[in-house]
């Protein structure tokens with residue numbers, strides 16, 4: 001029996017210039033979202049123009065960091081190579097209070113007790129010196145803290 | 147009558163078995179399928195004036211060879227005006243049919259040869275397949291860094307769908323059993339031994355609630371079809387598969403931006419297709435529904451109007467989709483039992499829809515099938531494509 005090959009490094013986000021403020025803020029443990037200066041829509045992920053009205057008058061504003069789990073899954077096996085050492089881990093679609101959705105990981109939780117529509121709050125997990133991922137954990141009292 | 151209804155048709159089909167064939171090169175599969183399709187249509191090689199390969203995933207170099215006319219030369223087609231790739235991942239078949247139909251309806255082409263081939267069973271390793279599909283169509287900025295891959299994509303839809311409808315793990319597993327019943331009758335399918343709900347529910351957990359036997363596996367395969375205008379089709383073959391209606395909706399690129407993971411764009415796409423065809427869901431004799439994971443078969447069944455919301459699981463559980471059932475579904479065994487061959491997953495289904503209407507489906511022939519619906523979707527289910535074919539024009 002040969003030992004399994006070492007896992008490749010975790011993939012880093014491939015970043016566009018206009019989303020750089022999001023990742024810079026995440027490194028400072030802040031969740032920023034774009035907001036349209038014309039129609040006031042909250043925007044995620046970052047765009048070059050407002051997907052709702054087409055305006056290019058976009059600014060950045062802090063988000064509440066609170067939301068709910070729209071859906072989730074606990075990855076038990078057959079993960080991409082870079083994620084094999086992290087098993088089990090939780091992938092979830094989060095609906096933020098601002099009305100936008102994002103993919104993330106739910107951490108600091110008992111994965112078996114997560115449920116749809118459960119309230120969560122942002123928590124930051126460094127990936128390397130350049131990138132920090134916005135992850136989420138159950139809000140206090142929502143029933144599935146570890 | 148809708149101006150596009152029944153103006154083009156599939157007149158020839160070709161296919162090689164799906165499976166692990168280390169000795170069969172990708173070009174060999176493509177050439178065999180293409181030759182079969184041309185012969186099946188009663189055409190000569192000189193009749194083909196447009197060659198439309200789709201994307202191949204196992205090799206970037208080989209894919210580029212198809213995009214740059216390798217098929218035209220290898221097949222020795224003397225009168226080809228265009229070789230042009232049409233590719234949208236898993237919905238390539240349906241999108242190619244739409245483009246081909248437009249070409250033949252307007253006279254821009256006379257006979258379009260569409261070809262798919264891939265080698266995902268023996269051209270890549272098992273882990274290589276997982277890694278390939280952990281990036282193909284998944285956002286490198288917003289999802290790959292969080293460990294998204296095709297099992298989690300399907301699992302996220304399944305979790306929410308079960309939450310909203312009460313669909314059980316048993317019902318999800320029943321989809322796999324139904325597709326296997328059909329695959330047992332298909333010599334081109336890889337998995338042909340009987341499957342039980344208990345076996346599915348005891349298989350390895352991948353990403354909750356999705357289990358190994360609820361996941362497709364990757365194989366080698368190839369298929370081809372020929373499209374021509376309806377008036378020409380009638381002269382060529384006895385039973386053309388007329389293109390009666392097509393509908394589509396593109397709803398996201400980044401999977402987590404999909405507004406409704408339990409519906410996607412199927413309802414709008416189906417409304418468009420049925421209106422164009424002049425048919426209602428109750429008129430459908432056979433449903434070839436895209437099935438990379440059981441959840442998509444359940445969602446599409448309901449959103450197409452073949453049953454009500456939350457009812458699809460029961461249909462599969464009661465055997466209404468099995469051979470001899472009221473609404474035969476995914477009659478070649480689908481990606482779950484015949485095998486997933488990349489962009490060819492839905493090529494198989496489109497060929498099978500035509501095959502059923504042409505009366506060439508052998509042991510799994512649905513008797514008297516007049517109208518068939520086929521669905522396809524690409525990437526992380528970024529689109530919903532619906533095609534309705536028929537042996538007659540309503």
Ligand SMILES: [Zn+2]
Nearest residue numbers: 036039050053
């Ligand atoms: Zn706006």
